[in-house]
Amino acid sequence: xxxxxxxxxxxxxxxxxxxxxxxxxxxxxxxxxxxxxxxxxxxxxxxxxxxxxxxxxxxxxxxxxxxxxxxxxxxxxxxxxxxxxxxxxxxxxxxxxxxxxxxxxxxxxxxxxxxxxxxxxxxxxxxxxxxxxxxxxxxxxxxxxxxxxxxxxxxxxxxxxxxxxxxxxxxxxxxxxxxxxxxxxxxxxxxxxxxxxxxxxxxxxxxxxxxxxxxxxxxxxxxxxxxxxxxxxxxxxxxxxxxxxxxxxxxxxxxxxxxxxxxxxxxxxxxxxxxxxxxxxxxxxxxxxxxxxxxxxxxxxxxxxxxxxxxxxxxxxxxxxxxxxxxxxxxxxxxxxxxxxxxxxxxxxxxxxxxxxxxxxxxxxxxxxxxxxxxxxxxxxxxxxxxxxxxxxxxxxxxxxxxxxxxxxxxxxxxxxxxxxxxxxxxxxxxxxx
Amino acid sequence: xxxxxxxxxxxxxxxxxxxxxxxxxxxxxxxxxxxxxxxxxxxxxxxxxxxxxxxxxxxxxxxxxxxxxxxxxxxxxxxxxxxxxxxxxxxxxxxxxxxxxxxxxxxxxxxxxxxxxxxxxxxxxxxxxxxxxxxxxxxxxxxxxxxxxxxxxxxxxxxxxxxxxxxxxxxxxxxxxxxxxxxxxxxxxxxxxxxxxxxxxxxxxxxxxxxxxxxxxxxxxxxxxxxxxxxxxxxxxxxxxxxxxxxxxxxxxxxxxxxxxxxxxxxxxxxxxxxxxxxxxxxxxxxxxxxxxxxxxxxxxxxxxxxxxxxxxxxxxxxxxxxxxxxxxxxxxxxxxxxxxxxxxxxxxxxxxxxxxxxxxxxxxxxxxxxxxxxxxxxxxxxxxxxxxxxxxxxxxxxxxxxxxxxxxxxxxxxxxxxxxxxxxxxxxxxxxx
Numbered sequence: 109x110x111x112x113x114x115x116x117x118x119x120x121x122x123x124x125x126x127x128x129x130x131x132x133x134x135x136x137x138x139x140x141x142x143x144x145x146x147x148x149x150x151x152x153x154x155x156x157x158x159x160x161x162x163x164x165x166x167x168x169x170x171x172x173x174x175x176x177x178x179x180x181x182x183x184x185x186x187x188x189x190x191x192x193x194x195x196x197x198x199x200x201x202x203x204x205x206x207x208x209x210x211x212x213x214x215x216x217x218x219x220x221x222x223x224x225x226x227x228x229x230x231x232x233x234x235x236x237x238x239x240x241x242x243x244x245x246x247x248x249x250x251x252x253x254x255x256x257x258x259x260x261x262x263x264x265x266x267x268x269x270x271x272x273x274x275x276x277x278x279x280x281x282x283x284x285x286x287x288x289x290x291x292x293x294x295x296x297x298x299x300x301x302x303x304x305x306x307x308x309x310x311x312x313x314x315x316x317x318x319x320x321x322x323x324x325x326x327x328x329x330x331x332x333x334x335x336x337x338x339x340x341x342x343x344x345x346x347x348x349x350x351x352x353x354x355x356x357x358x359x360x361x362x363x364x365x366x367x368x369x370x371x372x373x374x375x376x377x378x379x380x381x382x383x384x385x386x387x388x389x390x391x392x393x394x395x396x397x398x399x400x401x402x403x404x405x406x407x408x409x410x411x412x413x414x415x416x417x418x419x420x421x422x423x424x425x426x427x428x429x430x431x432x433x434x435x436x437x438x439x440x441x442x443x444x445x446x447x448x449x450x451x452x453x454x455x456x457x458x459x460x461x462x463x464x465x466x467x468x469x470x471x472x473x474x475x476x477x478x479x480x481x482x483x484x485x486x487x488x489x490x491x492x493x494x495x496x497x498x499x500x501x502x503x504x505x506x507x508x509x510x511x512x513x514x515x516x517x518x519x520x521x522x523x524x525x526x527x528x529x530x531x532x533x534x535x536x537x538x539x540x541x542x
Numbered sequence: 543x544x545x546x547x548x549x550x551x552x553x554x555x556x557x558x559x560x561x562x563x564x565x566x567x568x569x570x571x572x573x574x575x576x577x578x579x580x581x582x583x584x585x586x587x588x589x590x591x592x593x594x595x596x597x598x599x600x601x602x603x604x605x606x607x608x609x610x611x612x613x614x615x616x617x618x619x620x621x622x623x624x625x626x627x628x629x630x631x632x633x634x635x636x637x638x639x640x641x642x643x644x645x646x647x648x649x650x651x652x653x654x655x656x657x658x659x660x661x662x663x664x665x666x667x668x669x670x671x672x673x674x675x676x677x678x679x680x681x682x683x684x685x686x687x688x689x690x691x692x693x694x695x696x697x698x699x700x701x702x703x704x705x706x707x708x709x710x711x712x713x714x715x716x717x718x719x720x721x722x723x724x725x726x727x728x729x730x731x732x733x734x735x736x737x738x739x740x741x742x743x744x745x746x747x748x749x750x751x752x753x754x755x756x757x758x759x760x761x762x763x764x765x766x767x768x769x770x771x772x773x774x775x776x777x778x779x780x781x782x783x784x785x786x787x788x789x790x791x792x793x794x795x796x797x798x799x800x801x802x803x804x805x806x807x808x809x810x811x812x813x814x815x816x817x818x819x820x821x822x823x824x825x826x827x828x829x830x831x832x833x834x835x836x837x838x839x840x841x842x843x844x845x846x847x848x849x850x851x852x853x854x855x856x857x858x859x860x861x862x863x864x865x866x867x868x869x870x871x872x873x874x875x876x877x878x879x880x881x882x883x884x885x886x887x888x889x890x891x892x893x894x895x896x897x898x899x900x901x902x903x904x905x906x907x908x909x910x911x912x913x914x915x916x917x918x919x920x921x922x923x924x925x926x927x928x929x930x931x932x933x934x935x936x937x938x939x940x941x942x943x944x945x946x947x948x949x950x951x952x953x954x955x956x957x958x959x960x961x962x963x964x965x966x967x968x969x970x971x972x973x974x975x976x
Contacts, residue, residue: 126600166560168631197602
């Protein structure tokens with residue numbers, strides 16, 4: 109039987125400083141002692157990425173996306189080399205590879221590239237040589253288009269190669285993509301929490317760790333503010349059927365598996381409460397109730413890369429309507445600059461904004477089968493005297509916008525109302541749903 | 543007439559932090575306004591290299607040379623991207639290239655690679671596109687030798703590419719090599735001093751800046767402790783006949799030209815006093831006076847990468863001899879570990895070491911024609927009561943080893959004795975020599 113291949117990914121807080129790197133290295137050595145072949149993906153150390161962004165910001169307000177990608181990618185180069193040194197100092201053969209060296213190619217969109225393919229030859233050659241392969245996460249290679257230089261020309265392939273990064277949390281995507289390409293037996297995402305919880309344990313004291321979460325549930329949880337995993341990495345795992353384990357870098361304890369969950373239909377219950385404070389609400393008042401207005405508003409925002417999340421349009425009154433939507437709070441100033449000139453052009457009466465709001469969601473694959481959940485959610489918030497400003501729903505999620513200063517109370521009330529502190533059993537879940 | 547091509551190199555202290563980077567960017571913009579095409583080579587910011595070395599040291603006592611090179615190279619990647627951003631924010635099109643992207647290939651010796659060649663196509667393409675090309679100094683690319691992966695295979699060229707660094711001060715070499723390959727009209731090394739001086743101006747108040755220094759003189763000055771330029775870069779300039787200008791990043795003032803000096807023979811005088819504190823002396827006492835002993839001592843040191851500088855063997859007495867030599871002080875502990883086992887094997891009586899010594903040299907292309915210089919040097923030191931422990935000479939240099947606590951006094955005495963505070967004229971020099 110060939111040795112099992114395990115992809116292990118360690119996030120920034122797991123490799124923040126020499127001591128933590130050495131601790132992680134010891135953990136890797138333990139895994140190797142079980143006879144596994146190992147590919148280890150690392151993020152940049154601790155706050156490195158933020159420090160590099162601050163440096164760029166001290167130089168210019170609008171750093172070039174290509175240059176920023178080369179700058180940020182150095183963070184992962186550093187942690188990968190240090191991890192390799194730590195393993196070598198423990199007597200384990202290891203080698204660090206940059207994203208390009210690991211054969212990871214991207215679609216070339218700086219700052220938010222998607223992985224286009226992986227040429228696994230170098231990784232396989234290093235594994236075959238008996239090494240633990242450390243891959244710098246968050247990055248890959250695209251090819252510069254240059255007049256007079258053919259990208260496919262052998263001698264120039266190296267120096268037309270461009271570094272592109274995958275966006276925040278992109279190391280998760282690196283790990284899952286490598287696991288898929290290499291046909292890894294396991295894909296482990298090590299973090300500073302023990303797994304996926306029924307709610308943020310810093311807010312809900314009796315939040316429970318979940319053993320299994322379905323891909324779709326995890327995507328909604330991640331999208332609604334649970335910061336454990338990058339949404340795209342979960343999506344990639346789903347498409348490629350990679351079982352992802354989320355577990356603690358610092359404790360030897362079982363984590364949470366993200367996988368196709370055969371019990372979803374039987375569970376049929378709320379799995380977790382997610383919340384997100386990086387939200388601002390924009391309301392356009394008395395928007396003319398005409399075709400094309402929505403496009404005139406959301407088109408320019410999309411062009412400037414602002415993700416609009418929830419959109420609510422109230423019933424028209426006298427030929428005009430109020431249009432509300434949410435965006436990441438960090439984008440509010442930019443959105444105002446884009447929208448203000450439109451007020452006159454499109455004939456709004458006014459624009460109001462509110463950055464003291466937050467999202468609270470209940471997520472569970474069974475929600476769409478059970479209308480009672482919406483009522484229970486809204487009733488719980490009403491009982492707590494929390495006003496709901498906006499609502500949106502999906503097949504497996506109900507999201508509300510509330511005042512930010514009520515968010516912890518809302519999360520705790522909902523956690524209790526849906527009895528998420530209780531151990532999950534299929535029987536109990538069925539009983540609850542019935 | 544085509545635009546002149548200028549290679550400008552900025553060292554670590556010139557790019558230490560956002561403000562200095564912006565200042566250097568304004569200087570580059572001024573040079574560009576003169577109509578030049580520009581290739582700018584940058585070192586890592588300030589203490590970055592030392593900080594990265596400290597990180598590696600916190601992980602392991604013996605960092606792998608390959609991993610260390612990838613780690614250290616990130617320093618130059620960072621400063622190159624930031625310089626490119628700074629230029630762009632001033633409205634100047636710019637692009638940063640890593641060493642491999644700039645087509646710089648090396649002989650693959652990690653930590654001390656030599657440039658094997660430069661494929662200038664990408665740099666030329668970017669210049670042709672109207673950009674200032676920022677090149678990360680100190681690094682180049684070698685190719686990993688891997689079973690089952692052909693380095694010349696197009697698809698794998700990128701991921702068999704390995705980062706190799708050129709050693710301390712390697713960015714000077716990057717700049718001179720690029721200037722030679724591109725046929726640049728000028729090669730400017732910007733530093734935190736205004737040029738090459740007749741002695742360290744921090745020690746000698748009336749040290750004079752030299753207008754022109756010959757390649758050979760500069761190599762001796764650099765080798766004997768003047769830290770302005772890397773020896774190898776000067777050598778490369780000499781071989782390729784690149785005129786190198788050393789000048790201040792912070793002041794608009796004429797610097798020093800390093801070039802073939804037609805006046806050398808006429809000058810025929812001491813040009814500068816160099817000193818170096820990174821010296822330790824080792825003496826092997828009562829070494830058997832037999833063939834092969836020197837090889838048994840210096841072979842193992844060379845294998846471990848320890849550069850032995852001066853070697854003095856005293857006259858034998860009774861079949862044994864004392865063998866003294868100097869090494870970089872930072873290597874002393876390592877050298878002792880290597881040599882101690884040899885004491886018994888080779889039959890020495892003892893080994894003594896002294897790390898409180900320093901080198902002081904007089905350098906000038908005319909020295910070998912005028913034996914009076916040695917007498918004046920030794921007499922000057924004797925008059926100051928400074929004991930000479932070792933002496934070595936070359937065609938254009940006389941070097942002494944003295945006690946470290948006398949080094950400043952020695953430099954000042956010699957500077958005065960050879961009247962180096964006086965303006966240099968060919969006439970004056972001839973008069974002095976005569």
